[in-house]
Amino acid sequence: MSTAPSTQPTSIPVFRQVLVYGGILALAIALIGMVVGGLTVGGVGVLSALIGTLMAVVFMGITAASILLANRYAGNENSIGAFFGIVMGGWLLKFIVFLVLLLLLKDQPWIHPLVLFLSIIAGVLGSLVVDAIVLFKSRMPYASDVVLPPAPHDD
Amino acid sequence: MDAVTVLAEINGNIATVGYGLAAIGPAIGVGIVVGKTIEGVARQPELAGRLQVLMYIGIAFTEALAFIGIATYFIFV
Numbered sequence: 001m002s003t004a005p006s007t008q009p010t011s012i013p014v015f016r017q018v019l020v021y022g023g024i025l026a027l028a029i030a031l032i033g034m035v036v037g038g039l040t041v042g043g044v045g046v047l048s049a050l051i052g053t054l055m056a057v058v059f060m061g062i063t064a065a066s067i068l069l070a071n072r073y074a075g076n077e078n079s080i081g082a083f084f085g086i087v088m089g090g091w092l093l094k095f096i097v098f099l100v101l102l103l104l105l106k107d108q109p110w111i112h113p114l115v116l117f118l119s120i121i122a123g124v125l126g127s128l129v130v131d132a133i134v135l136f137k138s139r140m141p142y143a144s145d146v147v148l149p150p151a152p153h154d155d
Numbered sequence: 156m157d158a159v160t161v162l163a164e165i166n167g168n169i170a171t172v173g174y175g176l177a178a179i180g181p182a183i184g185v186g187i188v189v190g191k192t193i194e195g196v197a198r199q200p201e202l203a204g205r206l207q208v209l210m211y212i213g214i215a216f217t218e219a220l221a222f223i224g225i226a227t228y229f230i231f232v
């Protein structure tokens with residue numbers, strides 16, 4: 001019995017780890033931001049810190065999620081086109097949504113701009129650190145995506 | 156009408172220029188990162204997994220600049 005060779009790239013577990021650890025970090029930064037925002041500004045600061053951290057981590061995570069989604073089409077005839085279409089399309093969509101969200105949030109009375117801004121920076125830098133740590137610790141074999149031809153039969 | 160007068164007539168929110176500046180750099184950077192990854196995958200498809208990871212960290216560091224730049228534009232205006 002022979003199983004079909006996997007055409008999935010070896011990067012999939014790495015991106016899953018990036019998303020999981022990014023989520024854990026988001027919780028930590030959101031908690032710290034909410035405490036600091038609440039102590040300095042009050043209830044508005046708590047909400048701003050929560051929204052800012054969520055925005056940063058969700059928008060940074062969309063890249064990894066889009067690569068994971070695009071890898072589902074690996075092995076197809078147009079897999080490279082689909083991959084870059086999904087990843088770059090996700091990137092464009094992400095920035096449009098980010099711009100619209102900031103426009104909508106900017107003049108809301110329940111938002112403290114400075115706390116929101118600092119939370120976004122903390123979330124972005126924190127997720128960069130998590131990405132770097134996960135990628136440096138990941139062990140990926142060379143050339144494991146290759147599909148070898150079947151062994152010849154001796155009959 | 157001389158150039159100084161034309162420049163003085165420009166009105167609107169100058170922060171839109173900030174958005175443009177925040178978008179140009181990361182857009183060029185991500186374009187280079189993705190383009191080079193396409194080249195690499197086209198040459199050696201079996202390395203797609205490793206190249207994707209390197210591409211991801213390149214995109215992450217480049218887009219961080221864009222996020223902070225765009226957020227600055229909205230928060231401090």
